[in-house]
Amino acid sequence: RVLVGNLIGEDHVNYVLMYNMLTGIRIGVSRCQAKIKRPLTDDDYLARHKFSFDIVGNELTPSAKYDFKFKDYAPWIFRDLRDEHFHLDPADYLLSLTAKYILSELGSPGKSGSFFYFSRDYRFIIKTISHAEHKFLRSILKDYHQHIKTNPHTLLSRFYGLHRVKLPRGRKIHFVIMNNLFPPHRDVHETYDLKGSAFGREYPEEKAKTNPKAVLKDKNWVNRNRTLELGPEKRALLSEQLRRDMDFLKRVKVMDYSLLVGIHNMERGNRDNLRENQLQMFHPEVPPPRRKPSAIKQSAEASNVRKAVRRSDPKMLDVTSQLPSSDSADRRHFLFYQDEGGLRATDEANQNMDVIYYLGIIDICTPYNSLKKIEHFWKSMTEDRHTISCIDPINYGQRFLNFLQSVMRGGDKSLRPLGLEAPS
Ligand code: ATP
Ligand code: CA
Ligand code: CA
Structure with a gap:
């Protein structure tokens, strides 16, 4: 059985998580990006910036739809990686990830239980990772940064950000943002x-x-x-x-x-x-998470996905017309x-x-x-x-x-x- 990625609408079981991830990224990344560039220090590798979101808002964070906490790990290092080494345009990056609160979820293609989400233009992938992987990535971040600096043509995953969302009942979800190796404008056969x-x-x-x-x-x-x-x-x-x-x-x-x-x-x-x-390329062998009955139906047929989306949230359909053509x-x-x-x-x-x-x-x-x-x-x-x-x-x-x-x-x-x- 082929499972197809789901666009996440408000009735999706992971909508709140996605909303929190993207709100956190939007605020966290733009805060760091707005500051004047300065030389990096060793402390920047260990840094974590905390944000606390609630429906009221405060002087640091605007009001959000839900209560949650957000951590941005090593924001200056990832900014340096994105700007100087991965050649991402900061505005583009934020726009792709957060212009609309729509991502596609892929369930869990590997054995690990990680979830994958595409940004709406399919350039970026958000992957949830375990605490152990998160700790590990932080521990090698300096080495990784060094490797990227000296190997601009590396084949390794390009990590653009490392973050954590903490939900009110204490559930912590770590995730990375990385490059989608496959392009949106070409079929992979x-x-x-x-x-x-x-x-x-x-x-x-x-x-x-x-x-x-x-x-x-x-x-x-x-x-x-x-x-x-x-x-x-x-x-x-x-x-x-x-x-x-x-x-x-x-x-x-x-x-x-x-x-x-x-x-x-x-x-x-x-x-x-x-x-x-592109969505079908991922191949979840693991059953998808349980969804509310009203959530978008899984389907092997692309046309059925469209139909389902049209029924559940017609606004989401225009995502498909926003794919870059090159x-x-x-x-x-x-x-x-x-x-x-x-x-x-x-x-x-x-x-x-x-x-x-x-x-x-x-x-x-x-x-x-x-x-x-x-x-x-x-x-x-x-x-x-x-x-x-x-x-x-x-x-x-x-x-x-x-x-x-x-x-x-x-x-x-x-x-x-x-x-x-x-x-x-
Ligand atoms: P496991 O530990 O069981 O291998 P995992 O949850 O760690 O699984 P990955 O191995 O990272 O998952 O990825 C699973 C699949 O998702 C890959 O085989 C590939 O098809 C797809 N995938 C992962 N990362 C990318 C990427 N950067 N670009 C395109 N496709 C990707
Ligand atoms: Ca793997
Ligand atoms: Ca793995």
Whole structure:
């Protein structure tokens, strides 16, 4: 069953949470942005700015629809990242996230229970994260900042903000804002989430036949005999950047990340319902949260989504007509996002081919902690130690890199990790 993202209207079960997140961002980010730029200090990495919202309002925060607390973590650091390194226009950023209180919710595509929300123009993704991930991201923020400064073309997730909403009964929700790797103006015809491990890394091919938007995995890649079609020039650049990003991830001892690969075939081009196509790309295996009966119905059919939206909140329909028709300006600064927001395939003479890749390393906030060690211990009793996905960060990074080297055209197939050898 394919689940489609839901636009969140006032009757949606997570409307209050979304409203609070966006109100917090709007106030927090514009407060920091309004100040005169100053040199950063070490304290800026640890800083957190608190805001308390209520229906009355006070001198610091305007009145809001609900009572809640908001924390903005390291606002000066994220401002520096956005302005100086990720080339975001501050007004654009705020507008995308908050001009209207409408986001699309994707339920929870991964096993982790995180929720994903798209900004209304699909440029940004809000991902809720666990407390452990939040703590981890704060702890590596200085390293991350440094890495971004010295690696403008990094493939790592671009984090634009780290925040927390606290609801009146004390529930705390941490979330990050990051780049959507996939562009709003191009269909992605095939999606892979690659980790370089074999264990549990296969999306059933049977199911994939009826679901072109499935997020496929390592074994599907190998079984379908896929290659990253890149000529010598791009191959060398990509390898070098992967190597540097891997050095960083090993150093901060993170694991479980993956390379997300979206493939756009230019001959196939785009079908019409761009937004719905994008929403279907995410593939929640986990049931969506329970909704009030009046909430928008989940549906596999894009047209049904439209109908449902028209019924429940007709105003939301104009979101779909506000999608940008080209890639956003910030992507032009980045080597691997330069061709229509992605990386165009090339042949051995470095000439363009009719495929565009959308690539990035995602889910980079899982530290190799005791929990993972326990999981490793138990799995290693039952499964081949080398095929499982949870191993220490050094080995994880090496195996990941080996696999990615082997999937590029002309790559050394003997580097393939166990269980991912080419089909005989
Ligand atoms: P798990 O820990 O079980 O892997 P998770 O909740 O941490 O899941 P992620 O791995 O971050 O989730 O992402 C799940 C899926 O969501 C990815 O496979 C990808 O399809 C999509 N996704 C995540 N981040 C992005 C992004 N920045 N751009 C586009 N798609 C994304
Ligand atoms: Ca993941
Ligand atoms: Ca995860």
